[in-house]
Amino acid sequence: MTVSTQGAPAQGLLPRGRPLLELRGIQKTFGPVRALGGVDLVVAAGQVTALCGDNGAGKSVTIKIISGIHPSDGGQIFWRGEPVDIHSPKDSAALGIATVYQDLALCDNLDIVQNMFLGREPTKFGGLDEAPMEVAARKTLADLHVTTVRSIRQPVSSLSGGQRQSVAVARAVLWNSQLMILDEPTAALGVAQTGMVLALVRRLAHQGYGVLIVSHNLNDVFEVADNVAVLRLGQMVAQAPAAQLDRQSVVELMTTGTVGGQPFVAALTPANGTVEAQP
Ligand SMILES: Nc1ncnc2c1ncn2[C@@H]1O[C@H](COP(=O)(O)OP(=O)(O)OP(=O)(O)O)[C@@H](O)[C@H]1O
Numbered sequence: 001m002t003v004s005t006q007g008a009p010a011q012g013l014l015p016r017g018r019p020l021l022e023l024r025g026i027q028k029t030f031g032p033v034r035a036l037g038g039v040d041l042v043v044a045a046g047q048v049t050a051l052c053g054d055n056g057a058g059k060s061v062t063i064k065i066i067s068g069i070h071p072s073d074g075g076q077i078f079w080r081g082e083p084v085d086i087h088s089p090k091d092s093a094a095l096g097i098a099t100v101y102q103d104l105a106l107c108d109n110l111d112i113v114q115n116m117f118l119g120r121e122p123t124k125f126g127g128l129d130e131a132p133m134e135v136a137a138r139k140t141l142a143d144l145h146v147t148t149v150r151s152i153r154q155p156v157s158s159l160s161g162g163q164r165q166s167v168a169v170a171r172a173v174l175w176n177s178q179l180m181i182l183d184e185p186t187a188a189l190g191v192a193q194t195g196m197v198l199a200l201v202r203r204l205a206h207q208g209y210g211v212l213i214v215s216h217n218l219n220d221v222f223e224v225a226d227n228v229a230v231l232r233l234g235q236m237v238a239q240a241p242a243a244q245l246d247r248q249s250v251v252e253l254m255t256t257g258t259v260g261g262q263p264f265v266a267a268l269t270p271a272n273g274t275v276e277a278q279p
Pocket residue numbers: 030033034035053054055056057058059060061062
């Protein structure tokens with residue numbers, strides 16, 4: 001028996017550089033607080049897009065709207081070029097969007113296989129069918145080059161922070177996600193673990209997935225991102241290929257919304273503002 005992945009509809013991955021997710025004019029207000037004032041963002045297939053911004057800029061709210069936790073108050077979301085309505089985390093997951101939050105991604109008391117199949121376990125004669133789950137879990141981890149895990153039957157409480165992120169990402173891959181959103185994936189990690197997670201992020205893009213990564217760490221951003229988007233006070237003040245920005249200008253954009261006192265305008269590139277992913 002093989003394990004059928006019953007997650008998102010099994011649409012093929014889009015060609016690298018093609019817009020996978022697009023936000024146009026997304027607005028969100030909480031009482032007197034205008035969290036997002038018309039945010040535009042494009043996340044392309046096969047590329048890593050970094051979402052940067054100071055505390056309170058609107059990064060988490062943006063991600064929560066994409067993942068269906070908050071409804072937006074205005075604007076439109078497009079998925080693979082088609083307008084979509086995302087009203088719940090279920091809607092977002094059904095499209096093929098997986099969000100990996102820092103801590104709430106996994107169940108500590110369950111092992112790796114159980115976590116990867118949580119809620120979607122294949123059954124045989126009324127009992128759990130363990131063998132195909134183990135095969136699929138092992139293959140998915142191997143395809144992502146996650147090699148540091150000793151046993152797929154170890155509880156995730158025994159994993160390092162980087163390994164936990166890897167299992168959460170593998171779970172998303174197993175269930176046919178096409179866009180992985182990672183919220184500050186390296187914030188709690190040391191140097192070696194950070195390197196492992198960034199390598200995984202690059203590999204996901206290389207394999208054709210779209211990746212949206214929220215990060216405060218500009219070293220990480222410039223190490224992995226093909227595109228950089230900068231939010232400030234609920235406005236998108238720049239989105240451009242990483243090659244058109246540097247750390248200094250991103251810091252300036254985060255704090256003042258300008259570069260050298262001028263609004264940032266991305267230079268046009270052949271692929272309409274996107275560049276080929278790095279190998
Ligand atoms: N549930 C909520 N109720 C009221 N205001 C909220 C809520 N969630 C976010 N906000 C407000 O929206 C704005 C954007 O918050 P958000 O959490 O998106 O910032 P952030 O960019 O993720 O910041 P950080 O880097 O600190 O995580 C802030 O002013 C915040 O106070």
